[in-house]
Each structure stands twice: as structure tokens, then as C-alpha cells.
Amino acid sequence: MDAIFLLPIIQLSVVFIFTGIVAFLLKLLKQPLIPAYILAGILLGPVFQLIKDAEFISLLSELGIAFLLFFAGLEFSFEKIKKISIPAIIIGFLQVSASFILGFYLAGWLNFGFLPAVYIGLILAFSSTLIAVKIFSDRRELDTLHGRISIAILLLQDLFAVWALAILPEAQNPWAMGYPLLATFALIFIIVFASKYSLPPVFRYAAQFPELLFLTAMSVCFAYIFAAEVLGLSIAIGAFVAGMGLAQLPYSREISGLIRPLRDFFIVLFFVFLGMQLAPFNPGLLWVFFLFLFISIFIKPFIIFFFSSILGYEARTGFFSGISLGQLSEFSLILATQAFLSGIFSQEFFSFVVLLTVTSMLVSTYAIHHKSGVYGKLSRILRPFEKLAIKKVKYSYQARSEKKIVIFGCHRMGSIFLNRLKKSLRSIIVVDHNPEVIESLMKEKVSCIYGDMENPEILESLDLSQIKLIISTVPDDDANAFLIRYVKARNPEIKIFVTSDHLKQVPKLYELGADYVILPHFLSGESVARIIRAVLSGKKELSDIRYRHVEHLKKIKVYG
Incomplete structure (x- = not known):
């Protein structure tokens, strides 16, 4: 094999x-995977120097950024934008503005020039869509209130970031700043027009064959990457616009499901x-490093929490929204x-920003996993x-009646329980x-x-002395274990039904005091x-x- 390909x-x-x-x-030590990837890079590069010429890996990682933004664009449907609440948009706008102003003036105080200060302000203002969405997805929190607020803020940040990427290369020549902005809007206009008129018939046919659907989506992605490159824009903008169109x-x-493995690669x-x-x-920059890190993982989350509180969200929701975005992007x-x-940043300061971003992502990953504690x-x-x-912001309703049954989780299985227990509806919360x-x-x-059932404030608000039965339809073994311990310690007479997807966890849940463990797949x-x-015996x-x-399913009302 030719050596040029072998290396x-x-x-x-x-x-x-x-x-x-x-x-x-x-993972054996129960640590998140993203820090593992970063640690592997540190060991491969600076520590053991196993990879000395990283140009090829750099090219692939640049494609990784493009695929990441293509995937982010795929989440940017106009239907989702319509569902974003006005308070979340306000929080996002205020957070980006406050973080940018703080970073900009702090950089000026540290004797950075105007353009470096602008870049520093923007770098500190944005949070990681990748980190937040991946963890929300893993922890089944995408549909929670704090998850929705965080995603809305991230969508707004993405728009600001794409705008900044478009105009900042021409920032040294203010008269030329209009061109990249117009070029970006032109790309957006073309893809939106195409997604309405020319792409639907193409994808309608391609959707019949998964491989063709994947290839067609990739063709659109790389067509816009190519167009962005020709127009002098970042390939990240081209990928994001392509995803937004699809x-x-x-x-x-x-399409998201088909490209996810390639994106992860x-x-x-x-x-x-x-x-x-x-x-x-x-080493003289070390105090600046910790100052910027403090802004990223403490000040920025506090800004989100503060404005969330002003706009009426509970402290827990605001805190969870803030801590989920406490990293650089x-x-x-x-x-x-x-x-x-x-030439605006030196090699040394570029390395400084990389280390700052990596550290913030590492700290944030652990903070998000332990946010309840x-x-x-x-x-x-x-x-x-x-x-x-x-x-x-009110998300509760209490009928004036004594509650004897609590149902945690009311989507599919919970809706069935609620329908079956209609006669006892006034005694259910x-x-x-x-x-x-x-809302439904x-x-x-x-x-x-x-x-959620891991929130002590919620559990304290329930009068456990009067409750006779608790049903958890949430298949989260750790959360159910917490619920069992909390409830049994306060009222051992309460009957607790919990749900699990794992047969091996059932004995543990019974040992903790569960009265019955629901195994949906087995049942x-x-x-x-x-x-x-x-049917085989001929009885029916x-x-x-x-x-x-079919008639039975028609009668079931699913909430949410």
C-alpha cells in the first residue's frame, strides 16, 4: 500500500x-464518555506524543464540526421555533447579551484590542449544544421544562453564532461586513425555497430506500458546504444551513437517525x-484562565437562573437550565x-481557549450529572x-379533595392507569x-x-400521611430507588408500584421496599x-x- 495513504x-x-x-x-468507573475522548487526546498528543502530525485528524475533526452543525440544523424546524415560549427567548437574548458585554469589557480591562475583545465576549457567551443535547437525551430530559428552556436558549445562541461567523472575518473592513451576511441570507433563502418546492419530491422518492435517503441528505449537506466555501463563508455555516433546510x-x-452514527464517529x-x-x-495567564472559567461555569448559569426567576420560573427549573449551559461551546x-x-489570536492564546473550552466541558459534564445533589x-x-x-409560571392544579393515590409519569402507561382509575380521579394527583x-x-x-420524583420539594408537598398508593411509571431504577427509600422512611404503610426495564434490578428494588415492580416488556x-x-387453540x-x-385504543386518552 502506498505510504501516503498508510500513515x-x-x-x-x-x-x-x-x-x-x-x-x-x-465507563467501568461510571464516568461520562466525553471526558474520556478528551483525555485520550491529551494522552495521544501532549503526554505520549503518539500522534505528532495531527493534520489528518484535524481535517476529520473539522468534518466533525460540520456534521455536528448539520445535525443541529436538523433540529431547527420552523415548527419547533413556533413552540419556543416568549420567556425562553427573552432569557436567551438577555443571557447572550449579558455574557458578551461582561466578556468584552473584561477583555478590554485586560488590555486586549477591540477585535480580540469581541471574539472573547462571543466565546464566553455561547454554550455547547452537543454537551447539553447529548446529556438531556441520555437522561430523558429533553421534554422537561428546564430541557425545553435550555434548548430554546441554545437555538438562539446558534443563530447569534452563525451570524458572528459570517460577519467577523470582515470585521477589520466594516464596509465589507455586509457581504458575508447577505451571502448567508442568500444560502438560507435558497435552502428554504428548495425545501418547500424542489426537495420534497426528491426526498419522497429517496425515503423509500434508507441508503438513498442517507446519500441524498449527505449530498445536500456537502453541496452547501461547497457553496459556503466558494462564497468565502465558513463550512460550518454551509452545514448548518443545509440541516436547517432538511x-x-x-x-x-x-435523516437524523441515519446520520447519527456518522456524526458520532x-x-x-x-x-x-x-x-x-x-x-x-x-503561567502569567493562569489567573485569567480561572477568571474566564469562573464566568463560564458560574456566572453564565447564574445569569440564566436570575432571569428565569424574574420571569416566574421556579428556582429548581432556573438552576437546572443554567447549570446545563455552564460551559463553552x-x-x-x-x-x-x-x-x-x-491573526487576531496568537498560537498561545488559541491553545489557552482550547484548554478553557475543554476544562469547562469537563467540569460541566460532571456538574450536570450531579445537579440534583x-x-x-x-x-x-x-x-x-x-x-x-x-x-x-404555574404548572399545577389541585382539586379540593383528599389525595390517596400518586402517579409519577403520565404519558403512555400513566395515561392508562389514569383512565382505569377514573372512579377514584378526585383522590389522584x-x-x-x-x-x-x-397542561393537558x-x-x-x-x-x-x-x-419529578427525585425532587424533595415535590415529595414534601405531598401529604404522605394520607397517601395509600404510589405508582411510578418512570423506568429509572436510581430514581425509583430514591423514591422507595424516601417514602418508606416516612410512611412504611404506603404501597409502592415502580417500573423497571431491567430484570436484574427487580430483586434490588424489592429489597428496598417496593411492593410491586412493573416490567412492561415482560407483561x-x-x-x-x-x-x-x-388463537391457536381456536377459542378466539x-x-x-x-x-x-382497536375499539379499546380509541377510548384511551393519552396526555401530553
Whole structure:
């Protein structure tokens, strides 16, 4: 094999083998994967110097950024934008503005020039879509109130970031700043027009074949990357605009699913490359490093929390929204790269920003995973901020009756329980962390509270001395374990039904005091097995079973 091709293949092999080992070891220690990728890059580059010429890995990581922004664009449908609440938009705008102004003036105080100060302000203003969305998805928090607020803020940040990437390269020539902005708007106009008229028939046919759908989506992505490059724009802008156009199609979900493995492949390389770029900088900048880090992981989340409190959200919701965005962004790295290539940042300061971004992502990842515990310790300090609210955002309804049954989670299974227990409806209260579910329950005058079962404030608000039965439809073993311990310690007489997807966890939940563990997959399998036996024995006709099943499903009301 030609040596010119052999070296990149060897580099790629070393990167993935080494990263796989590091990630596996850290996962055994129950650590998040993103820090593992960054640590692998640090070991491969600065520590052991196994990869000395990282140009090939750099190229692939740049593609990783493009795929990341293409994927972010796929989440940017106009339907989702319509659903963003006005308070979330206000919080996002105020957060970006406050963070930018703070960073800009702080950089000026540190004797940075005007343009470097602008870049520093923007770098500190944005948060990581990748980190937040991945963790929300892993923890099933995308539909929570704090998840929705955070995603709305991130969408607004993405718009600001794309705008900044477009105009800042011409910032030294104010008269030329209009061109990149017009070029970006032209790309957006073309893709929106195409997504309405020319792309639907193409994708309607391509959607019949998964491989063709994938290839067609990639063709659109690279066509816009090429167009952005020709127009003198960042390839990140081209990828984002392409994703935004495809998000308007009814096949965006399928496209997201098809490109996710490819995105993950390149994102691993992106984080490994970040770790490889770390280099020592002037020790005199160390206090500046910790100052900027403090702004990223403390001040920026506090800004979000503060404005959330003013706009009427509970302290817990504001705190969770803020802590989820307490890091620098992949856009921060793109902006830093742009500033470095333009000669605005030195190599030393570019390395400084990379280390700052990596550190903020590492700290933030752990902070998000432990946010409930952190909030528990800070709740007495944070809850007084709720008094600043202009108008309270209310996500609860309480009928005047004694509550004896609590249902945690009221989407599919919870809706079935609620329908079956209609005769006892006035004695039931529902707790759910999806605001849409709560809103639909409030319209039906069903007693409900927004929250989750790991929130002591919610559990304290329930009169456990009167409760007879608690049903958890949430298949989260750790949360159910917490619920069992909390409730049984205060009222051992309460009967607790919990849900689990893992057979191995059932004995542990019973040992903790669960009265019954619901295994949805096993129960549904047993129910279908009974139907099959009835059909095979000739006792029932399948057409009759199907008819009754359809009629039964029509009567079930699913909330949310």
C-alpha cells in the first residue's frame, strides 16, 4: 500500500484503538464518555506524543464540526421555533447579551484590542449544544421544562453564532461586513425555497430506500458546504444551513437517525483532537484562565437562573437550565480557530481557549450529572430568588379533595392507569416533568404538579400521611430507588408500584421496599402469549381480538 495513504490509516487506527480503551476503562468507573475522548487526546498528543502530525485528524475533526452543525440544523424546524415560549427567548437574548458585554469589557480591562475583545465576549457567551443535547437525551430530559428552556436558549445562541461567523472575518473592513451576511441570507433563502418546492419530491422518492435517503441528505449537506466555501463563508455555516433546510421536510427524523452514527464517529475525533491541541501557555495567564472559567461555569448559569426567576420560573427549573449551559461551546472553538487563522489570536492564546473550552466541558459534564445533589445543597440560598418573579409560571392544579393515590409519569402507561382509575380521579394527583402533559391534565381538571420524583420539594408537598398508593411509571431504577427509600422512611404503610426495564434490578428494588415492580416488556409479552394461545387453540378469532383492541385504543386518552 502506498505510504501516503498508510500513515493516515495508521493514525486513525491508533486514535480509535487508544480512545476505545480509555473510554471503556472510564465507563467501568461510571464516568461520562466525553471526558474520556478528551483525555485520550491529551494522552495521544501532549503526554505520549503518539500522534505528532495531527493534520489528518484535524481535517476529520473539522468534518466533525460540520456534521455536528448539520445535525443541529436538523433540529431547527420552523415548527419547533413556533413552540419556543416568549420567556425562553427573552432569557436567551438577555443571557447572550449579558455574557458578551461582561466578556468584552473584561477583555478590554485586560488590555486586549477591540477585535480580540469581541471574539472573547462571543466565546464566553455561547454554550455547547452537543454537551447539553447529548446529556438531556441520555437522561430523558429533553421534554422537561428546564430541557425545553435550555434548548430554546441554545437555538438562539446558534443563530447569534452563525451570524458572528459570517460577519467577523470582515470585521477589520466594516464596509465589507455586509457581504458575508447577505451571502448567508442568500444560502438560507435558497435552502428554504428548495425545501418547500424542489426537495420534497426528491426526498419522497429517496425515503423509500434508507441508503438513498442517507446519500441524498449527505449530498445536500456537502453541496452547501461547497457553496459556503466558494462564497468565502465558513463550512460550518454551509452545514448548518443545509440541516436547517432538511429540518422542514417530513423525513428529518429518519435523516437524523441515519446520520447519527456518522456524526458520532466524527465527533469522537473532534474531542480527541481538542485534547491533542492542549499545549502549555504563559503561567502569567493562569489567573485569567480561572477568571474566564469562573464566568463560564458560574456566572453564565447564574445569569440564566436570575432571569428565569424574574420571569416566574421556579428556582429548581432556573438552576437546572443554567447549570446545563455552564460551559463553552463548539462554536467557541470555531470562533477561536477563525480568530487564530485571521491573526487576531496568537498560537498561545488559541491553545489557552482550547484548554478553557475543554476544562469547562469537563467540569460541566460532571456538574450536570450531579445537579440534583448540588441544588439540594443550595436550595435555601436559591429559593428566595423566586420572590423576584414578575408573574409566576404555574404548572399545577389541585382539586379540593383528599389525595390517596400518586402517579409519577403520565404519558403512555400513566395515561392508562389514569383512565382505569377514573372512579377514584378526585383522590389522584399526578406528578410529571413534561409541561405539555401537565397542561393537558390542567385542562381536564386533574390534580397535577410539574416535577419529578427525585425532587424533595415535590415529595414534601405531598401529604404522605394520607397517601395509600404510589405508582411510578418512570423506568429509572436510581430514581425509583430514591423514591422507595424516601417514602418508606416516612410512611412504611404506603404501597409502592415502580417500573423497571431491567430484570436484574427487580430483586434490588424489592429489597428496598417496593411492593410491586412493573416490567412492561415482560407483561406485554405474557399478554400477547395468552392471545396467541387463544388463537391457536381456536377459542378466539384473531379478527375479533383485533377489532376489540382497536375499539379499546380509541377510548384511551393519552396526555401530553
